[in-house]
Amino acid sequence: MYENDPGLRAPAVIGGELSAELALLRDSTVDFIDEVCPLPRLREYAAGPTPMPPDYLRRAAELGWFSMLVPDEYGGGCVSDDGLVDAALLAELRGAQVQPGPFVPMNVVAHALGRRGSDRHIAEVLPAIVAGQHVAVWALSDPESTLAGRGGVIGNAVDDGCRLTGTKAVVQDPQAADSFLLDAVVDGQLRQVLLDAHANGVVVRPLESLDISLRMGRLEIDGVHVAEDDFVGTAATTPADLSTQIDVAAVLCVAETVGGMNRLFEMTVQYAKDRIAFGRPIGSFQAVKHQLADLSLLLEMSKASVEAAVNAVAADLREARTSGTASMIASTAKAFVGDAANQISQGCFQVFGGIGFTWEHDLHLYLRRASVNEALYGTPTWHRERIVRLGGQ
Amino acid sequence: MTAMATPQADLDRYRARAREWITAHLEPAAAKVTPGRGAETAEHISAQRELQRSLYEAGWAGIDVPAEYGGQGLTPEHAAAFADEARGYLLPDFGILSLVTFGIALPTILAACSESFKLRHVPRILAGQELWCQLLSEPGAGSDLAGIHTKATPHGDTWIVNGTKVWSSGASFADFGLCITRTDWDVPKHDGLTWIALPLKADGSTVRPIREINGGWEFCEVFLDDVVVDVDEVMGGVNEGWAFTHTMLVFERGALRGGRTELPTVLAPDLVELAAQRNRLGDSHVRQLIATGHVYDVVRAALVIRLEAVMRAAAGSGNLASYLKLAKGIYDPLRARIAMEVAGGLAVAFEPDSAGAVTSTNFLNGRVQSIAGGSNEMQRNGIAEKILGLPRETNVEKGKPFRQVLADARKW
Numbered sequence: 099m100y101e102n103d104p105g106l107r108a109p110a111v112i113g114g115e116l117s118a119e120l121a122l123l124r125d126s127t128v129d130f131i132d133e134v135c136p137l138p139r140l141r142e143y144a145a146g147p148t149p150m151p152p153d154y155l156r157r158a159a160e161l162g163w164f165s166m167l168v169p170d171e172y173g174g175g176c177v178s179d180d181g182l183v184d185a186a187l188l189a190e191l192r193g194a195q196v197q198p199g200p201f202v203p204m205n206v207v208a209h210a211l212g213r214r215g216s217d218r219h220i221a222e223v224l225p226a227i228v229a230g231q232h233v234a235v236w237a238l239s240d241p242e243s244t245l246a247g248r249g250g251v252i253g254n255a256v257d258d259g260c261r262l263t264g265t266k267a268v269v270q271d272p273q274a275a276d277s278f279l280l281d282a283v284v285d286g287q288l289r290q291v292l293l294d295a296h297a298n299g300v301v302v303r304p305l306e307s308l309d310i311s312l313r314m315g316r317l318e319i320d321g322v323h324v325a326e327d328d329f330v331g332t333a334a335t336t337p338a339d340l341s342t343q344i345d346v347a348a349v350l351c352v353a354e355t356v357g358g359m360n361r362l363f364e365m366t367v368q369y370a371k372d373r374i375a376f377g378r379p380i381g382s383f384q385a386v387k388h389q390l391a392d393l394s395l396l397l398e399m400s401k402a403s404v405e406a407a408v409n410a411v412a413a414d415l416r417e418a419r420t421s422g423t424a425s426m427i428a429s430t431a432k433a434f435v436g437d438a439a440n441q442i443s444q445g446c447f448q449v450f451g452g453i454g455f456t457w458e459h460d461l462h463l464y465l466r467r468a469s470v471n472e473a474l475y476g477t478p479t480w481h482r483e484r485i486v487r488l489g490g491q
Numbered sequence: 492m493t494a495m496a497t498p499q500a501d502l503d504r505y506r507a508r509a510r511e512w513i514t515a516h517l518e519p520a521a522a523k524v525t526p527g528r529g530a531e532t533a534e535h536i537s538a539q540r541e542l543q544r545s546l547y548e549a550g551w552a553g554i555d556v557p558a559e560y561g562g563q564g565l566t567p568e569h570a571a572a573f574a575d576e577a578r579g580y581l582l583p584d585f586g587i588l589s590l591v592t593f594g595i596a597l598p599t600i601l602a603a604c605s606e607s608f609k610l611r612h613v614p615r616i617l618a619g620q621e622l623w624c625q626l627l628s629e630p631g632a633g634s635d636l637a638g639i640h641t642k643a644t645p646h647g648d649t650w651i652v653n654g655t656k657v658w659s660s661g662a663s664f665a666d667f668g669l670c671i672t673r674t675d676w677d678v679p680k681h682d683g684l685t686w687i688a689l690p691l692k693a694d695g696s697t698v699r700p701i702r703e704i705n706g707g708w709e710f711c712e713v714f715l716d717d718v719v720v721d722v723d724e725v726m727g728g729v730n731e732g733w734a735f736t737h738t739m740l741v742f743e744r745g746a747l748r749g750g751r752t753e754l755p756t757v758l759a760p761d762l763v764e765l766a767a768q769r770n771r772l773g774d775s776h777v778r779q780l781i782a783t784g785h786v787y788d789v790v791r792a793a794l795v796i797r798l799e800a801v802m803r804a805a806a807g808s809g810n811l812a813s814y815l816k817l818a819k820g821i822y823d824p825l826r827a828r829i830a831m832e833v834a835g836g837l838a839v840a841f842e843p844d845s846a847g848a849v850t851s852t853n854f855l856n857g858r859v860q861s862i863a864g865g866s867n868e869m870q871r872n873g874i875a876e877k878i879l880g881l882p883r884e885t886n887v888e889k890g891k892p893f894r895q896v897l898a899d900a901r902k903w
Contacts, residue, residue, distance in 0.1 A: 103811055371881065371882070384884065392821075395817050410754075485758065491758060
């Protein structure tokens, strides 16, 4: 595959040749995943009480998994000029091996705190996130929605801060979390707070997850007290902050999905070459060839949309701005890849036939991750509506 | 200190001279509306020939073509400088024949034809005296281009050509056709092909325009009955036509490549306008359609940007162009269909030149790319076999004389 066209082996997030630094990041990440959580071990953890090896996040943090979107002066750092490019490359590599853990929601929190965190967040929380010692996840979903801003959590001002009450649904790794970044309507204004997971009145309801390699749950908040230095940003900055967070999450999510679909597609093409029926490899039948060619086009279009979105949102982060243009491209990638991943995974399933419907085969791991990523941080339908709004209509 | 005469200074001087001539002799582009594709008239074409001749006589035609063939013998940078300065002015416009004559025929002739052929034809091309079209497909050979039946038979110092060509863009105004013929039926399919410069005004050549589903007349059918062609009008070598085909297709791909691609940032303007005209911008289904159209536009542009970068960097196999072509063939019809749904009745009953008229025309034209210049199926075969490395289709023609292939095909 790609013997005559080695250029197609480039990562989705960077179409060309990787710099020496990024190549090193890629190699060390691939080695880490192979050693610590390859698919057979991932399956063991998925069936066990904890979804990942005990020191997984800390060791991942040593490779920079949670520092990429944090400014250097706060202990962060990245290997290229754009942290989002590095983070998206990591997401893509994670997707290829359906890695566990709150990579996307934790990086969003790291980004948000690096930009808008209080002095206490920057001094105490951010370094611990970067080191993988503090699990902070973005809990954005209001009940009946996978998105924020519907008033799922309400805050009432009290003398020394405010009291929050409400629910957040579809929270990733809630039991492992030390804190949650969530939005709440406080005295009629949309705000974000970093909530201590161990505070009185915070209850986590574990749920089963479509993606067996992830843990999901529901967050119930009953009169939890938060102080002024728990807030992230102001009422004035919150709408744009949330929008940028969605852009960042969308970019990382599609990079992860495309990493997974790329791997699944490689497995499928190999299978079409190996599997014999009617006296010949099934990949020699034109019906199968054309199916795979169509999937290959969808995959290359997905990669192209990811690369465009990474570049556009990285430019916004560099300039510390939220431009509608970058958000439109991020939403475009989220909408396109969500739909394309469905078609790619179904097309691959069709080529595999019966073996692809077994638990033993890895196809369902990729299918599950892609489906969850499609729904998280806005479905394709939601992102299409966002595109039209951002387009001025 | 006096400046050295650097190439850049040369180029700047050349550019200044070009600008001076252009402003004095060419009309600004806004002054006239050029006819749509396939709508050229004989009067239009002859006026354009005059314009081309004036360019040639003033020394602005074939800028990077060697002087011995009537060009200026300068560099592609000089040619680009002239093109740059001439932007916004009316250059000779022969419709599709501009692309075929100057983008495909001219570079192919320069690369693959004999010295005497070049001396004979290139100056006349540059002077607007020879317009060229392609004579490739036949009623019985489309995707299977090498399966053509048009026959060239040697007769003294001439070839006698017989056959039918179809889908020849612009043949009614062309002087010559790049014509692929079969010259040996007793060797395998690809080994008996020869390209010939076919004189379309010669006796025995009849051009009949074909009316297309959109009402236009871009394509032609060409009937060749005992057309006599001099032996030295062979392009490339006798029975070496398949290698020539590859040379030509490389230039064709280059000529068809558009300019620099950028990501669209404005929300699908055609769809927004249609929705606004129907007062449906608040309809969530219509909004989803608008966004879907925009997503296709952006992702297709992103694909072009990404793959062109890969092709440039890897000096690639050229196979990757199949993705771009297949994307057109799949998404052009889908995109056109979205506009139809947003337009509703506006695309069914409309004033001329209205948004609805454009939508309905695009809907008809939107399907061209799925079959033209290598159908979707041919692109899928190319992607599957050449890029993904899937096993090649069993070749039932392999090693067989073409005559035998035809006989055996009837036994299926």
